[in-house]
Structure formats: C-alpha cells, structure tokens
Amino acid sequence: xxxxxxxxxxxxxxxxxxxxxxxxxxxxxxxxxxxxxxxxxxxxxxxxxxxxxxxxxxxxxxxxxxxxxxxxxxxxxxxxxxxxxxxxxxxxxxxxxxxxxxxxxxxxxxxxxxxxxxxxxxxxxxxxxxxxxxxxxxxxxxxxxxxxxxxxxxxxxxxxxxxxxxxxxxxxxxxxxxxxxxxxxxxxxxxxxxxxxxxxxxxxxxxxxxxxxxxxxxxxxxxxxxxxxxxxxxxxxxxxxxxxxxxxxxxxxxxxxxxxxxxxxxxxxxxxxxxxxxxxxxxxxxxxxxxxxxxxxxxxxxxxxxxxxxxxxxxxxxxxxxxxxxxxxxxxxxxxxxxxxxxxxxxxxxxxxxxxxxxxxxxxxxxxxxxxxxxxxxxxxxxxxxxxxxxxxxxxxxxxxxxxxxxxxxxxxxxxxxxxxxxxxxxxxxxxxxxxxxxxxxxxxxxxxxxxxxxxxxxxxxxxxxxxxxxxxxxxxxxxxxxxxxxxxxxxxxxxxxxxxxxxxxxxxxxxxxxxxxxxxxxxxxxxxxxxxxxxxxxxxxxxxxxxxxxxxxxxxxxxxxxxxxxxxxx
Numbered sequence: 001x002x003x004x005x006x007x008x009x010x011x012x013x014x015x016x017x018x019x020x021x022x023x024x025x026x027x028x029x030x031x032x033x034x035x036x037x038x039x040x041x042x043x044x045x046x047x048x049x050x051x052x053x054x055x056x057x058x059x060x061x062x063x064x065x066x067x068x069x070x071x072x073x074x075x076x077x078x079x080x081x082x083x084x085x086x087x088x089x090x091x092x093x094x095x096x097x098x099x100x101x102x103x104x105x106x107x108x109x110x111x112x113x114x115x116x117x118x119x120x121x122x123x124x125x126x127x128x129x130x131x132x133x134x135x136x137x138x139x140x141x142x143x144x145x146x147x148x149x150x151x152x153x154x155x156x157x158x159x160x161x162x163x164x165x166x167x168x169x170x171x172x173x174x175x176x177x178x179x180x181x182x183x184x185x186x187x188x189x190x191x192x193x194x195x196x197x198x199x200x201x202x203x204x205x206x207x208x209x210x211x212x213x214x215x216x217x218x219x220x221x222x223x224x225x226x227x228x229x230x231x232x233x234x235x236x237x238x239x240x241x242x243x244x245x246x247x248x249x250x251x252x253x254x255x256x257x258x259x260x261x262x263x264x265x266x267x268x269x270x271x272x273x274x275x276x277x278x279x280x281x282x283x284x285x286x287x288x289x290x291x292x293x294x295x296x297x298x299x300x301x302x303x304x305x306x307x308x309x310x311x312x313x314x315x316x317x318x319x320x321x322x323x324x325x326x327x328x329x330x331x332x333x334x335x336x337x338x339x340x341x342x343x344x345x346x347x348x349x350x351x352x353x354x355x356x357x358x359x360x361x362x363x364x365x366x367x368x369x370x371x372x373x374x375x376x377x378x379x380x381x382x383x384x385x386x387x388x389x390x391x392x393x394x395x396x397x398x399x400x401x402x403x404x405x406x407x408x409x410x411x412x413x414x415x416x417x418x419x420x421x422x423x424x425x426x427x428x429x430x431x432x433x434x435x436x437x438x439x440x441x442x443x444x445x446x447x448x449x450x451x452x453x454x455x456x457x458x459x460x461x462x463x464x465x466x467x468x469x470x471x472x473x474x475x476x477x478x479x480x481x482x483x484x485x486x487x488x489x490x491x492x493x494x495x496x497x498x499x500x501x502x503x504x505x506x507x508x509x510x511x512x513x514x515x516x517x518x519x520x521x522x523x524x525x526x527x528x529x530x531x532x533x534x535x536x537x538x539x540x541x542x543x544x545x546x547x548x549x550x551x552x553x554x555x556x557x558x559x560x561x562x563x564x565x566x567x568x569x570x571x
Contacts, residue, residue: 004331004333005301007251007334010255011255011259012262014259015258015259015262015263015266018263018267019262019263019264019266020267022263022267023268023269023270023271023273024270024271024274026179026267026268026271026275027270027274027275028274029178030166030275037177037182043177044173044177047173048169053169054167056167058164058165059152059164059166059167059168060165060517061152061156061165061513061514061516061517061518061520062517063168064149064152064165065509065510065513065514068149068509071172072112075112075138076109078134079104079107079108080108082130082133082134083099083107083126084098084099084101084104085098086098086129086130087127089127089129090129091132092128092129093128093201093202094123094202096124096125096126096127099125102491103119103120103489103494106119106493106494106501107119107120108134109498109501110497111134111135111142111235112138112505113478113501113505113506114145114146114231114233114478115234115346115348115474115475115479115501115505116228116233116234116235116348116480117348117475117480117482117497117501118235118236118239119493119494120489121239122237122238122239122241123237123239128219128220131224135235136224136227139235140176140181141176142231143175143180143227143230143233143264143377143378144173144175144180144231146378146380147175147179147268148172148175149383149513150380150382150383151166151171151175151379152168152171152516153383153386153516154276156516156517156520157516158276158277160524161520161521161523163517163520163521165520180230180231183263184223187225187229187230187256187257187260188225190253191221191222191249191253191257194252195246195253196225196247196249197219197221198222198223199218199220200219200220202218203215203216203217216246217238221237221246224237225237225242225247228349229349230260230263232264232265232347232377232378233347233480234261234342234481235348235480236349241350242257242350242351243327243350243352243353245329248351250329251330254329254330254338254351257349258341261347261349262341262345264378265376265381266286266375268381269286269382270282278535280535280536281535285382285385285540287537288544288547289373289374289375289381289385292344292371292544293340293374293375296340296343296344296368297336297340297364299360299361299364300339300340300360300365301333303357303358303360303361303364304321304322304333304335304357304358305333306321306322307321307322308324309570324356325355325356326356327351327352332352334351338351339352339357339361340368342479343364343365343366343368343477344371344375344376345375345376345377345381346376346377346380346478346480347377347479348481349481350481354482354483355459355467355482355483355484359563359564359566359567359570360563362466362483362563362566363559363567365470365481366466366470366555366562366563367551369474369476369477370426370430370477370551371547371551372384372426373387373547377478380478383508383509387419387512388423388546388547388550389534390411390416390515391419391423391546391550392542392543393406393411393534395542396532396539397532400530400532405525405532406519406534407534408525408527409523409524409525410522410525411519414518415515415518415519418511418515421507421511422507422508423550426476426477426508427555429476429503430469430472430473430476431558433472433475433496433497434465434468434469434472434558436496437456437492437496438465438468440453440492441454441456441468451487451490453492456468456486456487456488456490457486457487458486459485461566462561462562462565462569463485463562464485465561465562466483466563466566467482467485467486469558471486471488472497475504476504478501478504
C-alpha cells in the first residue's frame with residue numbers, strides 16, 4: 001500500500017515539475033517572446049501564406065468565435081463522411097466496415113468537441129486511415145481550439161481596455177506546432193520503446209500460454225495515444241483504452257500517460273499568472289482546484305483500497321483491495337488516482353473499468369465531471385472556472401453592497417446573465433438527458449428498434465440508473481469515459497448524446513469568451529480601498545463554495561438515486 005501511494009505521489013510531483021516551467025513557456029509563446037521553438041516560425045508562415053491568413057490581424061471576441069465555430073463545422077463534415085466511407089479508403093488491412101450514419105454522427109461530434117465518447121470498439125470500429133486522419137487529427141485540433149479560446153481570455157484580462165484579443169488562427173497553429181506536436185513526439189517515443197505498436201501491419205497471430213491461438217490488433221497506436229492524453233482527449237486506440245496491455249504496457253507508461261494528461265491543464269493555470277502578471281491570482285486558482293482534486297481523490301483511494309464489503313461478508317480476504325475491473329499491473333491505488341484525474345480533467349481515458357469501481361468511487365467520478373472545473377481540459381478548464389469566478393464576484397459584491405468588479409472592470413447584468421446561463425446549462429443537459437432515457441426504459445419506446453430500451457442496461461436498479469446518469473454527465477463534461485454496462489451504440493444514445501456534446505462544448509466556450517470580451521471593452525476602474533481582491537485565500541474559498549453549492553444543489557437528488565443508494569445497498 002505504501003509503495004502504491006508513493007507511486008501516485010511521485011507521479012503528481014513529476015507533473016508539477018514539468019507543468020510550472022511549461023506554463024512559463026506557454027506565456028512566452030503567446031506573449032510574443034523568444035522561445036527555443038522559434039525555428040518553427042518559417043513553417044507557420046508557410047501555412048498562413050498557403051491559407052491566405054494574416055496572423056497579425058487582430059480579432060475582437062465576436063470574430064474569434066466566428067472563426068472557431070466555422071472551422072469546427074467544416075471539421076465535423078469532413079470527419080462524418082470519412083467515417084461512413086472508411087471501408088472504401090486505404091489503410092484498412094483488417095477490412096473493418098464503415099460506420100452507420102448515427103454512429104458516425106456521434107463519433108465525429110465526440111472527437112470534434114474533445115470528448116471522445118466511444119460507442120464503438122477502437123480496433124474493430126475504425127481503420128488505420130480514420131484512426132490517423134480523423135481521430136488523431138481531431139484530437140490535435142480540438143485541444144488546440146480550447147487553448148486558442150483561452151488565450152483570447154488571457155489577452156482580455158491582461159489589457160486595461162481593449163477589443164483586440166489576438167488572432168484565433170495564430171493561437172490555433174502555435175498551440176499545435178509549439179506545444180502539442182513537440183510534447184507528443186516525446187510521449188510517443190516513450191510508449192513505442194516500451195512496447196506500444198507504431199506500425200501499419202495488420203493483425204498478428206499469437207499462441208497464448210494456455211495454447212489458444214488469437215488475433216491481436218496492431219497499428220500506428222503510439223502517436224495517437226500520446227495526443228489522446230496530452231490533449232485531454234481520452235479516446236482509446238484499442239477498445240479497452242489504457243487497460244489494454246499494448247496501449248499501456250507497464251507502470252512506466254502508466255506514469256507517463258498520467259503525467260501527460262495533467263501537465264497542460266495545470267500549466268495553463270501558471271501560464272495565466274505569468275501572462276497577465278498576477279501570479280498570486282494563479283496560485284489561488286491552483287489552490288482551489290487542487291483542494292477540489294484532493295476532496296475527490298482521498299475518498300476514492302480509501303474506497304478502492306478498502307475492498308468490497310459485500311465480498312468481505314463472505315469471509316474473503318481482500319488484501320489488495322477491490323480488484324474487480326482493475327489491472328494487477330497497476331493495482332487499486334494507481335487506478336483510483338487515474339480515475340480521479342481523468343474525470344476532473346476532461347480526458348476520460350481509463351486504466352481500470354469505472355463500471356466496476358465501488359459506489360463511493362463512482363460518485364466521486366460523477367461529481368468530478370459535474371463540477372467540471374478542477375484543472376479541467378485543455379483551455380476549457382479555466383474557461384469553466386472563469387464562469388464560477390464571475391458568479392462569486394457578483395455574490396461577493398451583493399454581500400458588501402458594492403457594484404461587482406473584476407480585474408478593474410465592472411461586472412454588470414449582461415455578464416452575470418451569460419455566466420448564469422452557462423452554469424445552469426450543464427446540469428440541465430445532464431438531468432434532462434437522464435430523465436429522457438429513464439422514461440424511455442420505463443415506457444418501452446421504439447418496440448421496433450434493433451436494441452430495445454429494456455435491453456440497454458446490463459445492471460438494472462441503482463447501478464443501471466448510475467450508468468445512464470454517467471453517460472450524459474460524461475457527454476456534458478466533454479469527458480468520454482463511461483459505465484460500460486450500458487448498451488449505447490444505438491440511435492437513441494448516438495443522437496441524444498451527440499446533441500448534448502455539441503451544446504456542452506461550444507456554449508461554455510462562447511460564454512466565457514463573450515464575458516471576457518465585454519469586460520475588456522469597458523473603461524478600466526482603478527483599484528481602491530473597497531475593491532474586491534480576487535487573489536486572496538478568502539476569495540478562493542468563496543469561489544470553492546460557489547462551485548460546491550451549484551453542483552450539490554443541482555445534482556444531489558440524482559446522486560441519491562444512483563451511487564448513494566447503491567452504497568447503502570452494500571451495507
């Protein structure tokens with residue numbers, strides 16, 4: 001147990017050691033300062049010249065969002081048709097079939113919005129061509145999209161009064177060439193040398209220790225797995241994700257992948273402090289997010305290491321903890337750590353099946369995605385947190401009887417309305433979707449469907465409800481992990497989660513960028529004795545309280561019907 005705890009402490013320490021200087025580097029890249037990767041500039045200029053883009057042309061917040069939404073729409077159409085016709089395209093040595101329109105709709109949207117909710121099995125549902133030119137491509141650009149939107153917010157916060165928030169295309173390309181690609185090369189190299197496939201060969205035939213002959217899928221997996229984690233995407237090259245021995249061969253690759261998925265979300269917090277020259281403000285954000293992570297992680301580790309009480313009643317000793325659905329290579333503690341970081345961050349990759357975790361752990365995973373702002377995904381984590389900052393500033397202003405101010409700009413009705421709408425959208429999509437699916441199961445909609453509603457749940461009762469709640473929570477949080485007892489590859493789930501994915505990705509980006517643009521365009525108000533300080537522990541606690549109250553009030557009834565009820569059923 002002590003060895004396992006040391007492993008996760010070391011993993012987090014390594015993450016911080018990389019994230020802090022990485023944050024300074026990111027601030028330099030987008031602040032126009034010299035960096036070691038300036039040699040990429042000729043390539044970037046060539047791409048801009050080919051595309052007819054002037055990277056020095058400043059954009060306001062509306063132009064930023066117009067560019068962001070337009071290019072994402074084109075990427076969706078591109079991905080949708082490639083997935084449908086993948087069986088007719090090259091690089092398909094295993095002769096995998098094309099996806100159905102409803103599955104292609106869900107898959108294209110899911111990877112476009114950085115969720116990677118997979119209603120297919122990786123090695124059989126895609127070809128090498130679509131793994132590279134759809135999945136890997138979207139994993140790069142979706143991560144870059146979130147970071148590009150956050151850089152616009154950074155520039156809005158840095159200036160006293162401005163409407164110019166940089167150039168979206170410049171942010172998008174530099175994120176890819178100066179941040180994602182270089183780090184992915186390092187991560188992919190580690191994975192390849194440890195045994196992850198990096199070839200275009202088809203399935204291999206092996207004989208197991210038991211003497212069985214089996215077919216083992218291969219392919220260009222190492223590069224895809226690198227960006228899967230670095231870009232907080234999470235979609236597995238293989239169906240079992242990072243439980244698969246070729247996707248995550250040993251403890252070193254487990255640590256590498258765990259570090260990879262956290263370094264950019266944490267680095268962006270420090271980059272904010274360096275970029276706007278308010279380090280204390282960044283430290284407060286980091287403190288709140290880390291406190292949130294520990295509040296979820298500690299109960300998870302205790303729950304998994306303590307074993308299953310129902311098994312204990314049978315007189316069975318569980319010396320290694322609750323091992324159902326876990327890899328013996330990693331154990332329950334490392335799996336508990338992974339399950340926490342993959343849900344507080346919108347990665348969604350797994351190194352143990354979440355469906356098999358203890359009820360307390362399942363609840364912690366759900367709460368992590370319901371709050372959706374403790375570190376969070378690439379760029380969007382801080383964008384989500386920014387919404388809670390605006391609400392906290394507004395409430396604090398009401399408490400002292402003063403017009404709310406943030407970074408020298410008055411927070412007025414328009415900004416608060418946008419923040420409130422974004423904050424309420426998240427629970428609405430989750431709870432409305434869960435209610436709709438529960439109604440469908442109870443009333444047997446669509447008797448002619450290939451998979452009837454009554455067959456959706458392999459685990460009826462409390463856990464079955466949790467499976468449906470988890471599916472919509474994962475979709476709304478752009479996470480992508482799942483309680484896999486749910487039969488989700490059918491028209492109902494593909495279409496309903498597809499629309500949740502769209503709304504929950506782009507509205508929470510539009511809202512914070514709009515608020516930042518509106519605030520930046522206002523006249524700057526100098527600080528005075530009555531100005532609310534946002535770089536203090538008191539304000540951090542206030543923001544944390546707002547996050548907890550919004551999540552608890554909105555989601556507690558649903559949690560009571562699912563994981564809480566399941567917990568008490570074990571005792």
